[in-house]
Amino acid sequence: MTRFSLARRALLALAIALPAVPTAAQGAWPDRPLRIIVPAPGGGGTADTIARILAQELEPRLGTRVLIENRGGANGNIGAAEAARAAPDGYTFLFSWAGTLATNLSLYRTLAFHPQRDFEPIVFIGTVPNILVVNKDLPVRTLKEFEDHARAHPGAINFGSTGNGSSMHLAAEMFKTRTGVEMTHVPYQSPATATNDLIAGRIQAMFQLVVGIQGQVKGDLVRPIAVLAESRAPQLPEVPTTAEQGMPGLVFGTWFGLLAPKGTPAPILARMNAEMNAVLDDAAARARLVQAGLAVGGGTPGQFAAFLDSEIRSHAELVRAAGVRID
Template identity: 65%
Template sequence: MTVTRRATLMALAAGTAHAQGAAEPWPSRPVRIIVPAPGGNGTADTLARIFAQELEKRLTQRVLVENRGGANGNIGAVAGARAAPDGYTILWSWAGTLATNPALYRALPFDPVRDFEPVVLIGNVPNLLVVNRQLGITTLEQFTAYARANPGAINFGSTGNGSSMHLAGELFKSLTGAEMTHVPYTGPAGASTDLLSGRIQAMFNLVTGAAPQVRSGEVVPIAILSDRRAGQLPDVPTTAELGMPALVFGTWFALLLPKGAEPGLVARVNALANEVLADPVAKARLEAAGMDVLGGTPERLATHLREEIARHAILVRASGAQID
C-alpha cells in the first residue's frame, strides 16, 4: 500500500469516526447543572438537587450538581455562559441573578439575554409578608392602613440590598404610598431573630424561610405575594385574593443553556424538564420544598425574563441600591 493510499484511508476513517461521534445522541456522558449558590440546605440548592434527581431518572447518564456560589450568583452565571453549548452544562438560575443583578451591578460580567438560550421557567417561590405578633396586625388591610398612617414606624428586614425580600418591600411601598424603613442583614437568621424580638416589625420573607415560624405561631402571616396559595401554607391568603393583584413577588427559577445551543437540543432539554414538572411525584417533591411549579416553552421564559429585567430595574432604582 502506497503512502498516499494509506494516508487517504486513514483520513477517511478519521472522518467517519468524527461523523459518528457528532451523531451521538445526547446525552452520551454525564450532564452538569451549575447552581450559582453554595451547597447545603438553601432554597436554590435544595430545589436544584430535587430537579437533578428527577431529571436523571429520565436519562441514561448521571446528572451532577455543581455549586458555584459568590457575587450574588454572578460567578456561577459566568461559568454557565462560558461553557460549550453542547448540552452538557446547564445553568440553574433565578430572579435575583438574572433579573435584579443587571440593575444592581454597574458592570455585570454576563448578559442574561445575550449570553444564554432560554430553556424553561421551572417555578416560583413566593415572598410572604409576616409581622411581629406584638404589632397587633393580622390582615393586609390593617397592615397597609397602619403603614400609611404611621410613616417610618415599620422597619422591614431583608437579606441585603437588592434581595427579593428588599424588592418585595419596595414594591409594597410603590403600590401603597407607605413609608417604611428597610433594614438589610447579611442573612435571614439575623433578620428573623430581630423580627421575633420586635427590633423590626415586618419581613417579606420567602415562604420557605417563613413557614416554620408561621407554623410555630412565632410570627403572624399576612399574605402570600402571589396569585396562587402556597402549598406549604395553604391557609394563608394571597395578595391577589385580598385585592392587591399587582403585589406579586417571588424568586423564580429557570434553566438556561449557553448561547449557541442548537434549537433541537433546546427543545429536547425543554421537553425533559416539562416531563419532570408534570410528573406527580416530582411535582410533589418540588412543591413540598416551597416551589409553585410552572414549566412551559422557551419562548415563555424569554418573555418572562425580559419583563422581569424591566420590572426589577424600576424597583432597584426606586430603592437606590447599587453594587460597584
Template identity: 65%
Template sequence: MTIPRRSALLLPVALGMAGAAQAQTQNQTGPAGRWPTQPVRIIVPAPGGGGTADTLARIFAQEMEKRVNQRVLIDNRGGANGNIGALAGARAAPDGYTILWSWAGTLATGPALYKDLPFDPEKDFEPVVLIGNVPNVLVVNKELGIRTLEQFGAYARANPGAINFGSTGNGSSMHLAGELYKSLTGTQMTHVPYTAPAAGVTDLLSGRIQAMFNLITGVVGQVKAGAVTPIAVLDDRRSPQLPDVPTTAELGMPGLVFGTWFGLFLPKGSDPAFVQRLNTLANEILNDPEAKARFEQSGMATLGGPPQRLATFLHEEIGRHAALVRASGARNE
C-alpha cells in the same frame, strides 16, 4: 412498468413518510437524539448546604437522572449574588452538558443592581424552560397586633417610617418585595438589610424589626409554630405550604405579586435540538405528579412551558426589577 393511477397518487405520500422516518432516525442518532451519553453538570450559582436554590436544583437533578440514565451533577458556584456561577454558565461549552440553574435575583435584578455585570442575561444564554416560582410572604412580629393586610396598611400610613422590614440585602427578593409594597401603597417603611435570612428572622422574633417580606421557604417553620403572624402570600394562588394564608390577589392587591422564579439555561450557541430536548424533558418532570409534589413541598409552584415563555418572561422581569431598583436607590458595585 406502468404504475397504476392509485399507486401513483400515493407514491409521493409514501416517499414523504419514508423521508420523515429517515429524518427521525437521523435525529435520534444525532447529538441531541443520543443525548446525554455522559454525565450532565448543572451549575447552581449558590452555596451547597440546603438553601432554597440548592434544594430545588437537587430535586430536579434527581428527577432528571431517573429519565436519562446518566449522572446529573450539581456544581455549586456561590458568590457575588450569583454572578460567579452565571458567568461560568455563560462561558461553558455549548455542547449540551453544562446547564445553568438560575433565578430572578441574578438574571433580572442584577442588570440594574451592578454597573458592570460580566454577562448579559438575554444575549449570553439560550432560555430553556421556566421552572417555577417561590413566592414571598409578608410576616410581622406577633406583638404588633396586626392580623390582616388592611390593618398593616393602616398602621404603615398612620406611622410613616415606623415599620422596619428586614431583607437579605440591597436588591434581594425580600427587599424588592417591600419596595413594591411601598410603591403601590405610597407608604414609608425603613429597609434593614442583613447578610443572612436567619439573622433577620431572629430580629423579627425579638421585635427589633417589625416585618419581613420573606420567601416562604425561609419562614414557614416560624409561621407554623405560631412565632410570627402571616399576613399575605404575595401571589395569585395559595401556597401548598401555607394553605390557610390568603394571597394578595385575594385581598384586593393583584399588583402585589413577588417571588423568586427559577429557570434553566444553556450557553449561547447551543444547538436548538439540545434546547428542545432539554425543554421536553424538564416539562415531563414538572408535570409528573410525584415530582411536582416534591417541588411544592419545598415551596415552589411549578410552571414550565416552551423556551419562548422563559425568554419573554425574563425580558419583562428585567424591566420590572429595574424600576424597583431605581425606586429603592439600591446599588452594588
C-alpha cells in the same frame, strides 16, 4: 395551574419521542454526565434543594448522571458568569433565579454576563412566592391594618431582607410604591439572622419566602399577613393572598429557570425542554417540588424568553424606585 401549563402538557410527548441527540464531536447525546451550575451555596437552600430534585428526576430520563455544581457569591453573578463561559456542547447548564437573571442587570453597573446575550432559555421552572410576616407584638392582623399602621408611623416599621435587590427587599419596595407608605430597610447577610431578629422584635416585618418562614408561622413565632401571589400557598393554605385583601397587583416571588450557554445545539435544547416539562408534569416529582415551596411552571423556551424580557424591565423599575446600587 400556571400560564405555562397548557404548553407544558403539549410538549410531554416529545420527551418520549425525541431520540438521542447526535453532535458533531461525539455520538449520542448525552454520553457523559451533565453539570448544572447553581450560583448559590449548597447546604439545603431553596435554589439548591429544587435543583437537586430536578437533577435526580432527570437522571433516569437522560440515562446519565446530572451533577449539581454550587458556585455562590456576588448575588449569583459568579456562578452565572462561569456558566456563560462554558462550552456550548450540551453538558453545562445554569439553574438560576430572578435576582441573578433580572434584578442584577440594574443593580450592578457591570456584569461579566448578560442573561439574554449569553444564554439560551430552556424552561421556566416555577415560582416561590413572598409572604408578609410581622413580629407578633405589632398590632396588625390584615394587610389593610399593616398599611394603616405604616402610614400612621412613617419610617417606624423596620423590614428585614437578605440584601439590596433581594426578593425580600424588592417585594417591600413594591408594597411601598403601591401604597406610598414609608418603611426602613434593614439588610442582613442571611435570612436566618433576619428571621431571628423579627421574632425578637428588633425588626417589625419581613417579606420572606413562604418556604423560608413556614416553620416559624406554623410554630406561632411570627404572624402571617398576606401571601404575595395570585393563589394561596399550599404550604400555608390558611394565609390569604394580597388579592383577597384588596391588592391584586401586589404579586412577587423568586422564580427559577433553566438555561444553557449561547450556541448550545438546538436539538439538545429541545430535548432538555421536553424532558424537564415531563419532570414538572410528573405527579411524584411535582409533589416533591411543591413540598420544597415551588409553584411549578413549565412551557416552551419562547415563553420563558418572553417572561425573562418582561421581568428584566419590571425589576429595573423596582430597582430605580428603591434607589439602590451595589457598585
